[in-house]
Amino acid sequence: MVGEEIVTSGSTSCQGCGHAILARLAFKAFGRKTIFTLVPGCIWITLSRNIPLFSTGTVFEGGGALVSGITNGLAARGIEDMNVVAFYGDGGTADIGLQGLSGAAERNENVFWICADNQAYMNTGGQRSGATPKYAQTTTTPASYIRRGKRTKRKNLPFIVAAHDVAYVGTASIAYPSDLVGKIEYAKGLKGFKFLHVQSPCPTGWGFSPSDTIKVARLTVQSGIWPLFEITEGNDFRLTYKPRELKPVGEALGLQRRFRHLTDGESQEIQSRVNGQWKQLLEIDGKRLPY
């Protein structure tokens, strides 16, 4: 893992915070000629002061517009060699930020958007977001004998962005740092809109021991819950991690308190959906997606 350490020690993120690991790895890959931007969330509140780079923040819904303005402002001044990074959570990307994301992607703005996805509004106490998976308990989707946690599936964010025909779309996991860093190093050289969707397990919100952050991340990848892939040149799809056999989802889900209420039937439903999705991904692996 080469690259200068940029993120400093002493942040106020929770013990075992996935975002903290992601920030460290990502900014090593970006280097010093980088501007990172913020919208409200855990990253702004707990980590931003420990990332000594040019930075600014805006309203929750404004992330896409902010990076668009910055990259155009720099271009107007003749500065083309700085990375303009959107470092936002799932709320600022998939929910309240989606309109601005779509606008910036459609304009193919020369920015790099990292979605640090902890699958709920963790900074405000863990309310559900559009990225919360089905059945997960959050503080607004409690499980009882009447309600079973979140009622619907999460948004398929990377494919939503890919449908905008942008320079780069990828998924990544903090448990696979070479894959993650490699994707940033490759894509940051491309001109246009780059999007990396990184799963960032949250011990506090998902309910697992802070020591298990990497373990949970790895198991979700190994079980196909969080597939690693990239879409380059608009529509070339490629899986970047292909185990011969997927692990059962139960091992990853079993570590997380947010899934503690699952019945066998519900676990089975998740398993078969993951299996179905994995099969589809294998089918399109190495192929060009339709525009």
Place this chain on the structure above:
Amino acid sequence: MGHKELMVGNKAVAYGAVLSRVQVTSAYPITPQTTIVEYLADFIASGRLDAKFIEVESEMSAQVSVQGASWAGARAFTATSGPGLLYMHHPMMGCRLPIVMAVVHRSNKSMQPDHTDLMAQRDTGWIHLYCENTQEVLDTMIMSYRIAENDRVYLPVALGLDGYILSYTAEPVEIPDQDLVDSFLPPFKGRSAPHPDMTIEEWRANMSRGAGGYGTQKAWIDHHENMMAAKEVIVEVDEEFGKVFGRSYGGLYEEYNCEGAEAVIVAMGTIASTARPTIDDLREEGKDVGLVKLKTFRPFPHDEFREMAKRYNAFGVIDRNISIGSGGVVFNELRSALYNVDDKPSVLGFHTGLSGEEVTPGMVRRIAEKTLEAARGPVEPLVEWV
């Protein structure tokens, strides 16, 4: 020097952006400001303006993207109108970047103009300048950047022009030479502008000259102090503009035909234009009533009105707005400014022109005559809809 052209208010806005050498612009089509976007796109397409145009998907993004551009060191401009302005409210709140935004006034209860849209942004911490004619729009665009980018101020400016009445009405406008504008308005040097060769320490030191104290009450105090400092700067810039271009607008306000007046009416935007000939007529008839055109609503000229209160016995405030449940915004602020003066003048309130209701010279005459009456004795009611 310069040349004249017949143009609508919206084109004057776009011309102002061109002459100010705006580097980044961004806007979303909400009528009646829509043609500003089109004029700007044309100016860029024809090479008349060398700027990046961010074709955003919403007004909120228009606002945030120009903030991003300004933060990154580019002179930035956007325009909007009633509903779009309301959608911008969140990112406008507390913004401390020297961007300029044209607001083509439009009611939220019709397509037609009133000032309720910009009045709803009263407390966002922007400088508010109201214009009454197309020439003033163009000139105020240029002045706005000088005011916004001043080191004592460094705040955003909203420039108001009445929808349709100004935005779509054509009249001759003198367009100054670019060289002259360049001499008046030097290139923008942004406080927060990053550069690849700059260290973070240098950048932070540069930035902290202004907007400090995020997360504390001090941020509000600083913002307020910079806003109050803008009063002086607005007057200075207006005077200098007058010297360079031969036109000036009084800075914070203009007293028109007020010499020896017992009473004055207070008007903003296009109502001031309608009032001028009416006031002239009244003075000729021997009625001692003048016009105070309020150009700068934020920062509000409290002290200046207190000075005026020594000269005039009555103020008739015309509000093209209403703060529902309280009343006319300018009426209330002006009355509160005069609370501590000795020999308080009468202050009357008149609501008119909301949702594009036409304001005629006859209406202004009634307002002026009632105000004059109030200078001599009590009148009823204190506030009325005209």
Place this chain on the structure above:
Amino acid sequence: MIEIRLHGRGGQGAVTASRLLATAAFLEDKHSQSIPMYGTERRGAPVTAFVRIGEKDKMVRSLIHEPDYVVVLDSLLRKTVNITEGLKDDGMLILNSSVPPEEIELLKPYKVATVDATGIALETLGRPITNTAILGAFVKATGEIGLESVIEAVKQQWKGTLGEINVKAVEAAYEATEVGDPKIVAEVVGEKAPAGSRADWRTFRPVVDLEKCTGCRLCWVYCPEHCIEMVDDKSVIDYAYCKGCGICVEECPVGAIEMKSESERGE
């Protein structure tokens, strides 16, 4: 009117403890306020909460600056947080500590109560969540609230087994609490921590067995705090910044890192 300040770390339940105390007072027909320190709570980070108990028309809406009682849920916090700040001269400290009151070093002769709340919590709950145990100590040491009221408040908070084991924690702590006088010293020697140190976030610390360490750098890669350096191909942990998450222990492929309890005696 009595005013109480609670110190804990995110995850130990200081805010819940303040809520339980307020509920217990309410069950005794008193008016009460449970106030969290405004802001976002982070797991592991020092947390403050407050309780006011008294008459309804005396309830001001400010934080508590001169408490009658200070309750500390964590055994190490007193080394980094000024727990006696503003405490009234006749005030009392209720501390989670495995040492008797006589060994607690203070500048002023406050009354001190101690209980090994961490030990009791591990025994009764199986986790170092000390909020209910410390309430047992509060009841015993102050007598301001009845034991039965606190137990009822706990039962209202958690139904079933979870309630029962928490009641056990309250009762065990009530029995084990000692009240006494502290050791008066001229200066309380706190830990000299660099700016931004997170040492007081830890309950456990990772310790590297240099014999076993192969220098594979995996712990270095995954450390969220960037507080592991590779020195001569061995992992060296900077304890000023380590929050004690334990990821390095979990990820070490050769089991060279072990979690050890932080000791208040500072061994």
